[in-house]
Amino acid sequence: MNPLTATAVGKRYRSRWAVRDCSFTIPEGKVVALVGPNGAGKSTLLGMAAGIVRPTTGGLSAFGTPTAGRTHPDVSYLGQNRSLYHDLTVRELTRAVGSMNDRWSTDRVHEVLGLLTGVDHDAKVGTLSAGTRTQVAIAMALGRLPRLLLLDEPLSDLDPLARDETLRIIMTEVADRGTTVVMSSHLLTDLREVCDHILLVDEGRVQVDGDIEEVLARHRILVGPAADESSVEGTLVSATRTARQSTLLLREAAPTPKGWEGTEPDLESLVMGYLRASRERRR
């Protein structure tokens, strides 16, 4: 049973579609980068996966169970606004979240909090810095001993040290328990090094989905004369052209024709190519 499967899922807010007709599957044990520009639909997608946002069309299922209206017991979710009780101390919060769960490990929470620098257990959650609150929220998410961890912008308000600490905690979780992780970010560089699977969304639609190595291997960047593109075969994703030179991003490209230089793209140029393409479609 796959940790997460989306079937033609869509969400409309009033007249605007935040997510539209998205289908994908996330295999077990992957660390998935959910990337896309701000407003691409990442949070809505994660919210629907967590069961707190109701899809307008289609649906998502976690470990084979539809997620609408209820968070799957094996799924933990970190929302973008971190949703913690600010009037409780960290210790009380741990107790509170624990008492709302059937399966819960206070030891795991303490273990995670112990790895973080300077979390005072008797401090009110509201007095902690935004970064520390994020880390506390991640600790709570791990206390549920999840098999799928959904993290919405987990690194957005962290300084470099806290970012490293946090990634270490998440990666240790993957190493120890084989947890599947889906992390969103509007900054690819945040996730580049730690993810092995990419889900690129823009305009509410999935643009790229797959293992990073495989996705890169499927694409080519060709640089050649602007005058003659007829010899190039493959699905054109996007192109930048000057008077003399064309740079093309191709999917499933045929062998590089004469007069062109072909290389495998790196992840950044691949993502940029797709985002540029979806921008142009919108115009």
Place this chain on the structure above:
Amino acid sequence: MLADVIEFRIDRRSGVSTYMQIIQQVRQAMRLGLLNPGDRLPSAREVVEATAVNPNTVLKAYRELEREGLVEARRGLGTFVTKSLSSEATTGDDAPLRQELAGWMGRAQQGGLVVEDVDALYSAVRDEHYPAEERS
């Protein structure tokens, strides 16, 4: 438990993927005699704790090394080095070739060469002797 012999240093700005960096660093350590048959590679968790990389990547790199016949995974115990890549020529600070290179480097320094000059000379000579297409 065996003590860890090596620690990976992942350079995120090198442009080389984490996966390749791990493979290269293991090979390097084996060539230099820092890793010998019977030594255990750090577990994925140990690597993750030290460097915050994806454990799947570490395991994938180990699988590649295993495919190359350099290491062997033993269930529940870890991944162990099975082959020696080191030779008299590369092992230890007093290996003759290393001594010679050290002597050369000393003369370059005395001759007023900066590090870029040394690198340029070294890679030029290296590429003459080891053409790029023959290297893996």
Place this chain on the structure above:
Amino acid sequence: MIWVSWRRQRPQLITLLAMLVVGAGVVVLLRSSMLDSITSSGLTECVTRTTQECSTNKSAGDFRAEWSTRLQLGQAAIIFLPVLIGLFIGAPLFARELEQGTHVLAFTQSVSRTRWMLSKLVVALVPALVVLIALQYLVWWWLTTAGVMGPRVNGSFQVFNFGIEHVSPVAYTLFAFAVGAFVGVVTRRTLVAMIVTLGAFTVLRFALFDVVTRVMTTQREVVTSGLSPTASRDASLVISQGYLDAAGQPIAPDKVGAAVQACKATWTPEGQQEYVACLAKSDLGRRYADFIPESQAWQAHLVDASIYGALAVLLLVGTGWALRRQS
């Protein structure tokens, strides 16, 4: 789960407790001071009976002047407590969570939304009801001490007396609380929920004011014209009164008005026989009063409470439904 709700509701619970302590202290002090005043002015008799002497006695007059406002304030406290509970405990209960997004924390744990809602409801509502009932009985105890020299003289059906007795305050509280909770979930705004609660509660209290009288079966007392029915003089609740024709049917008020106008000339302060005879001639021989006796006030309270209680249950079911739909 109960612990979480308790811990999160703690500031409100402490406020309630403080209200109870202060309220109880004030009532106990006022009552003992009032009791002193009754004894020292020799009015002990007047507490239980309304005698000629009691109504003309100067010290009785002084007593009323001094205490009636305070006693009415005591009543007002119990009249307003339900809507205050609805405003400050019911309305923010879910609205604040939804406003601040903290509901997401609970919704993404394994506890079901219904159980989460119930535990919050119980923890917020039960202590509020306990405090309300305690204060209600304290005020009742204080009012009873004043007896017929206080507001109780007007009987159980008088609006303010009715509103603070028996199960009615509990039912009003349930209703105000449920309105607050429901509107809070639907609007997701604490302030809006509070305003709507205040409005809805006030409007409904006025709108449902006489529903009880229409729902309950009444008794009919018939007397000959010239006498007035006892029901309109004691503390019974008179629903309607007028004249009956020979067939025993109530006569339309305009006909009665015309007849009374016609007989008016025969009326003299000394004797009414002629007037009564005139009325009898115009077929107004008998007067009637449909009423609910004071002894049945408890039934009226039960009817009242079941109306508000049923509305509250509906609203709470709606709250649960809205929370489950929440996304």
